[in-house]
Amino acid sequence: MSFFGIAQPNQGNVQEYEFDDTYDDNLGGQLDESGDAFNDETFGGEASVGRDFDFHGETAKISYAIDEDQVAYERRAPQHAQMQHQQQQHQQRQAPPSLQPMASLWGAPDQKERIMGDEAQHGGQQAQQAHLQQQQHYQHVAAQQGGQQPLSLEQIEAQLMGRQAQAQGQQQQQHGVPPQGHAPPQGHFPPGYGYQGFPPGYPPPQGHPMQYQQPWQFPPLPNHDLNMQMMMHYQQQQQQQQGQGQFQQPQFQGQSQGQPQVQVQQQQQQQQQPQAQTQGQPPAVASQPASQQQAAPPTAPLGPKEDKAIPTAPQGFQGPPHSGPYGYQPGPVHVSPNHTIPPMDENARLAKRNEMISKRKPHNNLMTGGDKDFVLRVQLQQMVTEDPYNEDFYYQVHSAINVRSNPNQPLDAFARTYLYQRGQRGRRARGNENGLQRLQQQVHKAVQFVKDHPKKDSIISQGALGKIHLGSNKGPRQALDLRKRDDTPDADNSTEAPTEGVSATPELRSATPVATTTTTTDAIRSITTSISKFNLQGGSYVSANDKRGILRAIENVYIVLLRLEAAERTQPEDDLSDEFQVWKGEKDALVTQLWRELQITAPIDQADGSLHPFIAMLSHAKCKKAIPRVFRHISAEQRLTILTMIMAHIGDLDVVKNGHYSGEESNLPAKSREAIEVFSQTVLPPLVQYISEAEYGVIVGLLELMMDRNDTAAVVKTKVGSAFVTVLISRAELINQEGSVSAEDEETWNRIFNRVFGIVQRNNLNSLFPPRNVDDSYVWQFLASIALAAKIDHQRVMVDDVRDKIFGTMNEAKALPPDLSQQKINNLNLFLNVMGLNATTSEIGELQG
Amino acid sequence: MLFFSLFKTLVNHEITVELKNDLQIRGILKSVDQFMNIKLENVTTVEEDKFPHLTAVRDLFIRGSVVRYVHLPPGAVDTTLLEDATRREALSHSGKAIK
Numbered sequence: 001m002s003f004f005g006i007a008q009p010n011q012g013n014v015q016e017y018e019f020d021d022t023y024d025d026n027l028g029g030q031l032d033e034s035g036d037a038f039n040d041e042t043f044g045g046e047a048s049v050g051r052d053f054d055f056h057g058e059t060a061k062i063s064y065a066i067d068e069d070q071v072a073y074e075r076r077a078p079q080h081a082q083m084q085h086q087q088q089q090h091q092q093r094q095a096p097p098s099l100q101p102m103a104s105l106w107g108a109p110d111q112k113e114r115i116m117g118d119e120a121q122h123g124g125q126q127a128q129q130a131h132l133q134q135q136q137h138y139q140h141v142a143a144q145q146g147g148q149q150p151l152s153l154e155q156i157e158a159q160l161m162g163r164q165a166q167a168q169g170q171q172q173q174q175h176g177v178p179p180q181g182h183a184p185p186q187g188h189f190p191p192g193y194g195y196q197g198f199p200p201g202y203p204p205p206q207g208h209p210m211q212y213q214q215p216w217q218f219p220p221l222p223n224h225d226l227n228m229q230m231m232m233h234y235q236q237q238q239q240q241q242q243g244q245g246q247f248q249q250p251q252f253q254g255q256s257q258g259q260p261q262v263q264v265q266q267q268q269q270q271q272q273q274p275q276a277q278t279q280g281q282p283p284a285v286a287s288q289p290a291s292q293q294q295a296a297p298p299t300a301p302l303g304p305k306e307d308k309a310i311p312t313a314p315q316g317f318q319g320p321p322h323s324g325p326y327g328y329q330p331g332p333v334h335v336s337p338n339h340t341i342p343p344m345d346e347n348a349r350l351a352k353r354n355e356m357i358s359k360r361k362p363h364n365n366l367m368t369g370g371d372k373d374f375v376l377r378v379q380l381q382q383m384v385t386e387d388p389y390n391e392d393f394y395y396q397v398h399s400a401i402n403v404r405s406n407p408n409q410p411l412d413a414f415a416r417t418y419l420y421q422r423g424q425r426g427r428r429a430r431g432n433e434n435g436l437q438r439l440q441q442q443v444h445k446a447v448q449f450v451k452d453h454p455k456k457d458s459i460i461s462q463g464a465l466g467k468i469h470l471g472s473n474k475g476p477r478q479a480l481d482l483r484k485r486d487d488t489p490d491a492d493n494s495t496e497a498p499t500e501g502v503s504a505t506p507e508l509r510s511a512t513p514v515a516t517t518t519t520t521t522d523a524i525r526s527i528t529t530s531i532s533k534f535n536l537q538g539g540s541y542v543s544a545n546d547k548r549g550i551l552r553a554i555e556n557v558y559i560v561l562l563r564l565e566a567a568e569r570t571q572p573e574d575d576l577s578d579e580f581q582v583w584k585g586e587k588d589a590l591v592t593q594l595w596r597e598l599q600i601t602a603p604i605d606q607a608d609g610s611l612h613p614f615i616a617m618l619s620h621a622k623c624k625k626a627i628p629r630v631f632r633h634i635s636a637e638q639r640l641t642i643l644t645m646i647m648a649h650i651g652d653l654d655v656v657k658n659g660h661y662s663g664e665e666s667n668l669p670a671k672s673r674e675a676i677e678v679f680s681q682t683v684l685p686p687l688v689q690y691i692s693e694a695e696y697g698v699i700v701g702l703l704e705l706m707m708d709r710n711d712t713a714a715v716v717k718t719k720v721g722s723a724f725v726t727v728l729i730s731r732a733e734l735i736n737q738e739g740s741v742s743a744e745d746e747e748t749w750n751r752i753f754n755r756v757f758g759i760v761q762r763n764n765l766n767s768l769f770p771p772r773n774v775d776d777s778y779v780w781q782f783l784a785s786i787a788l789a790a791k792i793d794h795q796r797v798m799v800d801d802v803r804d805k806i807f808g809t810m811n812e813a814k815a816l817p818p819d820l821s822q823q824k825i826n827n828l829n830l831f832l833n834v835m836g837l838n839a840t841t842s843e844i845g846e847l848q849g
Numbered sequence: 850m851l852f853f854s855l856f857k858t859l860v861n862h863e864i865t866v867e868l869k870n871d872l873q874i875r876g877i878l879k880s881v882d883q884f885m886n887i888k889l890e891n892v893t894t895v896e897e898d899k900f901p902h903l904t905a906v907r908d909l910f911i912r913g914s915v916v917r918y919v920h921l922p923p924g925a926v927d928t929t930l931l932e933d934a935t936r937r938e939a940l941s942h943s944g945k946a947i948k
Contacts, residue, residue, distance in 0.1 A: 394927075
């Protein structure tokens, strides 16, 4: 057997007819945990099923749409005859009470004809009453149109055939009850009756009649002995007239017509006696004077009138009793006799409110709790994942970060159950058991099942010409299926290779010695040997000219970083366990691999004169951003190596190379500015951090290495270059001031510093400054650090050089608003304070205190 | 499922959804699923005078297939994390998933 063309397992077994088996993946079967013991808890079994099967009520809620359709249709039909025709055609449909005025156009003549008949029999009575009656008739017809029930062809026939006989019967019935006995049927009216006070434009509430029942109370039923047929007739009307139904209250009859409610009730009474009108009216209801019978001839014959009446006026329907169009039973509508009548205005208000609600949200409560759970389960099944840290990484980490930053933020139930706790690996769901959680366990099993039985990604059905590709939410169906050809040599072989194999034992072999200049000091020698220490013999490195290779190398760094960070999350608690040793070994291997991916161990001078691969990588923003993350994992020695490499190639760094200002009024290109910004925020901080803890020899060595290998004058003109020099000199001066420096070291330092100062001063200090519109604080910082280390005569030379700049800055500051001005002066004072001077916008004086 | 992972973090943020019929709707993201069906609350149309019929609409549900663009709140997207998530997904698709 097959279901939707899917072959079923267990053929011939009774199992095959189980609902669960109709799913091709048997997920349903897996979901069936261990019996249905907790179904009630899961799906809210205690909830009453009361309205779940109330299809009638649910349909009624949306039937106003049908009604409006009908209204629109009828508005288009201008003529009476056409309307009647339509009325026959659309007899099943209801017209909302808003139709009242229109309905009277065609309903009136019909009624009038009848009234004529009455009149003929009874003679004229009070004009006012007659007028009222006619009005009532009109509205009555309208109401009935609204309440028109669907009639089958047979019913219509029966109606036609039996009408006269029924009329007779009605007469007899009426004779059998007291005149006020016309009220009783109203006792069956649903509470919605009495709505006719609404403006004509109002659509009917259309809600389930039961809904309107509660707030309403009914007058006692005086005569239960009414003919059942009659009751049915009225109740059918009532069901459909909810919007305009009326409470009939005999005591209201005498009241003034000026009040709609009262009028309505009077009309209601009129409606109660449609048949009676044909035969004779009780004295209370006046017959009408001839003057009011404009539309119809007063002597209309009975027969044709009734023919006309049949399709239009349900009150004429005397066919066999049948339940209402919605299968609505009169029983539940009966009210207990001791109920009282609420005030009419409150009734109207409640009804109006209910109507508004059902109008605005006609689909409230269409789904049961079970339905919602089912949908939720289907959705969860799609979303739930075995490995949230891979497939839902962003959400997991993002929410973890957010929860940490905002621990008071409450998670909604859905997040608590699935999204959050699922993601917390190894952490058990805490306490709060709810249905969703149970559901989630089931889903977990379902996922496990799917994992154990992987879906084929394509189906080749027998005899078919093609195959059907299937997609899932995790592996969407691919529009293009590109397969790597096996014979293509792997372009990324050189860079790919290291990622594949991680050498667990990092062998540090002495390798190609780094070529340095002859003036290398001991300090530099120690650093450069640290580089050569990590040089791996025969290691292949990506060329800086291979742009794709460089990008690939950066990605490889990231991949190892991700693995390292993932490894950090799984660190065993116990530092002494074997488990920890294994973990440590893996982590160290990853660090070694990371080191290699950084290409830092490439010879410091490339054979072909191209850029060092690490420096080439650093020109990409994403590699810059990786540096702080790399620094977290590598050793101090490795950090020094990176710093050394950067200092050795500082002139080649993109941020230095592209960091020069060409003209006076021009700023750097946006791209360069952005690169400098990224470098200052990512690469500089860890390096500065390292320098601020470095030893004297390292500082000296780095400075010397930089000057040996780069054009220092050009380097210090850039923001990044001067920042490095500033930090190095400041650190050296700090160590000097601590006093624990040997005379030999001091001698070395003085030599190096004099060299730096010579280079800087020779090239005119003013040339260090960027264009006027650029923030020059870094230059003042640089000058301050130089001045700090300089002797007094050096300082004097510096002040002489930048004298114009100092006064220029003060003059500029004078013209600026106070806060900007203060900022300028503060920058200036960075430099001046070092020499014991202090500047304001107007003068330079001795630094106080 | 990367985008789904991303959109889940944007729940209760204001986004602007641009539909394939050029309609742009701004609202608070309330719910999203793996088809990028979107539930918005407190919606406004970007071009109110062009689409006056949407003035009265407060909440709506957008089928994912009619979405052309979604404008995300830049402050709510962690691009570094997103890059890492992308790398992870690429790795797991190539069979080298990070354990």
